[in-house]
Amino acid sequence: MKLDARDFAALCRDASRLRALLLYGPDAGLVRERGEALARATAGTLDDPFRFVELTRPDSGTLDLEATAIAFGGGRRVVRVREATDSLASALPTLAKDPQGSLIILEAGELTTRSKLRAWAEKDAHAGSLACYAEEGSALKSTLRGLFDAEQVGIAPDALDWLVQHAGADRGVIRSEVEKLALYAGPSGTVDLDAVRTIAGDQADLSVEDALFAATRGETAEADHAAATALAEGASAVGIIRAAHGHMDRLARIAAARDAGLGVQEAVKALRPPIFFRRERAMVEAASLWRSSAVSAVQLQLREAEMQCKRTGLPAEAIAHGAILAIARRAQRLRGR
Numbered sequence: 554m555k556l557d558a559r560d561f562a563a564l565c566r567d568a569s570r571l572r573a574l575l576l577y578g579p580d581a582g583l584v585r586e587r588g589e590a591l592a593r594a595t596a597g598t599l600d601d602p603f604r605f606v607e608l609t610r611p612d613s614g615t616l617d618l619e620a621t622a623i624a625f626g627g628g629r630r631v632v633r634v635r636e637a638t639d640s641l642a643s644a645l646p647t648l649a650k651d652p653q654g655s656l657i658i659l660e661a662g663e664l665t666t667r668s669k670l671r672a673w674a675e676k677d678a679h680a681g682s683l684a685c686y687a688e689e690g691s692a693l694k695s696t697l698r699g700l701f702d703a704e705q706v707g708i709a710p711d712a713l714d715w716l717v718q719h720a721g722a723d724r725g726v727i728r729s730e731v732e733k734l735a736l737y738a739g740p741s742g743t744v745d746l747d748a749v750r751t752i753a754g755d756q757a758d759l760s761v762e763d764a765l766f767a768a769t770r771g772e773t774a775e776a777d778h779a780a781a782t783a784l785a786e787g788a789s790a791v792g793i794i795r796a797a798h799g800h801m802d803r804l805a806r807i808a809a810a811r812d813a814g815l816g817v818q819e820a821v822k823a824l825r826p827p828i829f830f831r832r833e834r835a836m837v838e839a840a841s842l843w844r845s846s847a848v849s850a851v852q853l854q855l856r857e858a859e860m861q862c863k864r865t866g867l868p869a870e871a872i873a874h875g876a877i878l879a880i881a882r883r884a885q886r887l888r889g890r
Contacts, residue, residue, distance in 0.1 A: 555675055556683045561587060564681075565594040569629075571681055572649040573657040575637070575674035577664045578685035582725025587685065588633055588660045595656050596631040604628055609635045613644035620648045620655045630655040637661045642669035649679040687724075690826040693717050700728060704735035707743035711830065715749050718829045761788050765800040766832060768877050769839035771884035780877040790869035794859045794876055801852050801880075803828075803836075808845040817841050842887040851880055 556564075556574075564571060568591065576584045589599070596604040603625035608615060611634060624630040634641070637659040648654055664671040674682035688696055694717050701708045708716075716730075730753040734744045737752055764779035783793060803824060810820035817840050821828060828836050858876040862869040 554678070554681050556681045558683075560681070561591070561683055565591055568595050568656055571656065572651070572654060572679040573645060573659065573674070573677075573681070575659045575661065575670060575680065575682040576685055577659075577661040577671065577682070579663050580685045580687045580724055581662065582727070583685040583687075584660050584662075586724050586728070587683070588635075588658050591656075591658055592631045592633050595629055597628070603630070605631045605633070607633045607635065610638065611641075613641055616641055616657075617644055617648065620657055621651065622655070623653075624655075631658065632656070633658045633660070635660050637670060639669040642673050645670075645673055645680070646677060649677055685724075690717070693826075697727070697731065700731040701735065701744070704731065705740060706735040706738045707741075708734075708749075709743060709745045712744050712746040712749040714827075715746055715829055715831075716753065717826060719753070760786055761793055761796045762832075764793075764877050765797055765880075766835045766839065768797075768881040769800065769804065769843065769884055770835060771842065771881060771888045773878065773881040773885060776877055776881040777874075780874050784870050784874065790862050790873035791859060793873040794855055794862065797876060797880065798852065798855050798859075801848055801855065804840060804843045805845065805848045805852070807836075807840045808843055808848055811840075812845060839884070842884055847883065847887060851883065854879060 564574065568574075574591065576587050578584060592605060593599055599605050599607075606619050608619065611619075616632070616634065619632045622630060632655045634657065638661070641659070645657070648657065659670065659674070661670065666672070671682060674680045687693075694713060697713060697716055698708070733752055734748060737748055738744045760779050760783035764776050764783055767775035767779055780793070784790075806824060807817070807820040810823055811817065815823065817837055821833060821836050821840055855876060858872050861867060861872050
């Protein structure tokens with residue numbers, strides 16, 4: 554059966570009704586976090602080898618042996634399977650029917666609807682499946698606020714907004730950044746924007762962002778300098794081009810909203826996830842220049858630039874730098890019309 558986050562919270566309080574749970578999806582950090590949380594809640598500890606065992610890519614025979622073992626001293630045994638694959642699908646229906654069997658926690662990456670493992674977990678009455686996708690917008694903000702509360706540390710509203718924009722998609726990385734910031738702030742302290750940008754911000758990523766906002770406003774010299782700085786700080790050529798794709802995608806959504814009748818500022822504010830407030834003015838300036846046809850043309854050029862980085866012998870850094878400058882020059886022409 555398919556489960557959601559609320560079902561998972563209930564399982565952590567009492568998983569007796571379930572024999573197996575499949576955790577899968579692109580957010581590997583969230584998969585790991587939930588797997589560990591359920592294992593700890595059920596077994597009480599991960600240090601007792603009679604109550605808990607962890608396997609990585611086991612065959613069905615090994616899984617059968619561990620899942621049918623009896624916990625010495627009583628209590629329910631937990632078998633945590635990392636990197637679970639479809640090769641286990643044939644053994645699981647029988648194991649899941651054993652009322653005295655271990656709780657089997659299966660962790661996997663992205664699984665399509667054709668996956669045998671996923672199909673079994675979604676249909677079996679004794680099993681459950683929970684997809685783990687990266688949070689964004691208000692959901693991510695709520696999670697971050699909860700993580701800081703758990704560390705007994707406050708965070709300023711503008712710092713929280715910045716983190717929502719830049720925290721990334723992996724729950725494990727997000728938690729690590731929160732822990733670093735909490736350590737910096739100290740007990741009962743407050744994390745401000747400067748601390749977040751210094752400690753959690755990747756300077757190369759910030760320079761790429763500077764380059765893109767400058768380029769889409771037609772500030773060629775500023776974009777040139779920021780792009781060169783990003784490359785010097787370690788940004789990858791393909792990473793810069795993909796960031797440019799993302800930036801132009803936001804401009805495309807704004808342009809579409811304008812085509813539907815919204816004003817520029819309204820269209821910018823309607824973006825989800827929202828633009829970090831200190832970047833709003835720059836985005837409004839850029840959005841006033843770019844309409845759908847111009848954005849589409851740049852997106853085609855960016856796809857070509859990424860292919861050139863991968864398939865030609867030309868220096869990838871020069872291709873990425875040139876792609877940023879091409880955006881800036883087009884924005885200059887748009888501004889001059």
